[in-house]
Amino acid sequence: MEKILKKLKKLLRLIFGRTTLGTLFLLIQILVLFAGFDWFREYLIYMYGGSAILSALVLIYIISDEGNSTIKLSWVVPILIFPVFGTLFYLFLTLQPGTRRINRRIEEVGTKLRPYLLQDPEVLAHYESISASGGNLVRYMNQYGRFPAYENTGVRYFPLGDDMFPVLLEELKKAEHFIFMEYFIVEHGVMWDAILQVLETKAAEGVEVRFMYDGMGNLFTLPHGYEKAMQEKGIQCKIFAPVRPALSSYQNNRDHRKICVIDGHTAFTGGVNLADEYINQRVRFGHWKDTAVLIKGKAVDSFTMMFLQLWDVTERDGEEYRRFLCPPEFHMPEGMDYGGFVMPYADSPLDGENVGESVYLDILGRSRRYVHITTPYLILDDTTLAALKFAAKRGVEVIIIMPHIPDKLYAYLLARSYYAELLRSGVQIYEYTPGFIHAKMFTSDDEKAVVGTINLDFRSLYLHFECASYFFRNAVVMDVEEDFQKTLAKSERITLENCRKYPFIRRFAGKALRILAPLM
Known part of the structure; x- marks a missing residue:
């Protein structure tokens, strides 16, 4: 009963x-x-x-x-x-x-933040002395992405959300001044309940805690008015673009970013949201493979300013942004990799500049030996499709790992519609047989890597607010590549014969869905 x-x-x-x-x-x-x-x-x-x-x-x-x-x-x-x-x-x-008003406001806040995101000319000169062509990407990011490259940055890579979670908790407990968190999905369970307990404790201690979550991503995971309940706990909280029953193109632009900033010197990003499936405490679509990075040092300024740019869209009182910068007295902890370059960046769907796609295209275009990719979705525009095929045709080893157990059938059918075309061009495609791969990563030539929130689909590349970190000749690049190889060993290779044997009705459905691909 x-x-x-x-x-x-x-x-x-x-x-x-x-x-x-x-x-x-x-x-x-x-x-x-x-x-x-x-x-x-x-x-x-x-x-x-x-x-x-x-x-x-x-x-x-x-x-x-x-x-x-x-x-x-x-x-x-x-x-x-x-x-x-x-x-x-x-x-x-x-x-x-x-939509125009919101974009204007984002630009206004961005203009105020720009003085805190200036490129160090010595870092750029050093980058160009090592890689003249790589310096072109840095200049592009300075001018159009408005994010600089950094040296002397500590980085730690997590091959699973399970590995990241205890470290995130540990770092949150160390917070003394402020905590900024911005996530696409939040759901009560082992992960979020433990984090929330720390945030409540820190807020009670006088630490400034700000939390922002996406309205669409949490439509079914958090109750109505949850932001007010958070505020009653002493946590400043906002919903990004709350879902309202009104037709609006802005409702299509979601905040897909995953950012945690602690005291201006520590940041986390990657594919991991704050729900139990991301740390395999809840089984959904088999084993959940995701990745994240921990960054320490001056490069954290970029993540701090990313957060503040969206947070302040609804604020009219000016802030003293300087107080959130990485403290000059901050000393790097031992045991972290500091070599090479780190370039955190964000992508906005409203500024007409497709930064996320441009970084991926730069890696594909400049690759010499290999480009290895993991993505949960493969819904390609003509430009990215052509870049993947051309890289393979000129002898670069291009391997894409996709989920074997998808979370969305329509997205998987769409992805399969590209398989045969890519395979005929020499691109290798694998599916992660233990379950669902949610990681969004690129590695290339043992010297470049990207870890972030940006999928290879239209929503990430054109419609969502996203973020990632680009690594060049940093030791973390080989950590990412090593993890890719371990993941590859657990994956099944897709062949043209597999494509031919795939049920006709599903093949037809995938091709038909391409008409709606920009909306998926």
């Missing part, structure tokens, strides 16, 4: 919950829009030529505008099939003032 009552309560919460009501309200808005467009179309039945001209003008604008050709195609098709509705829906989403 008790079980039946619990199930009934869950059902009632589902039916009358904010998510269901919000979805219903959105559907009503869409129906009203359809009805309005239908009425508009009938009203203009004798002026259909005018709507055709408007559609043609919009198509000319889309085709001639800067941007990704695959994303353009995803708009061209509906406009050609449904000229009136497709055209007006495109104008409705692209002309919204809200």
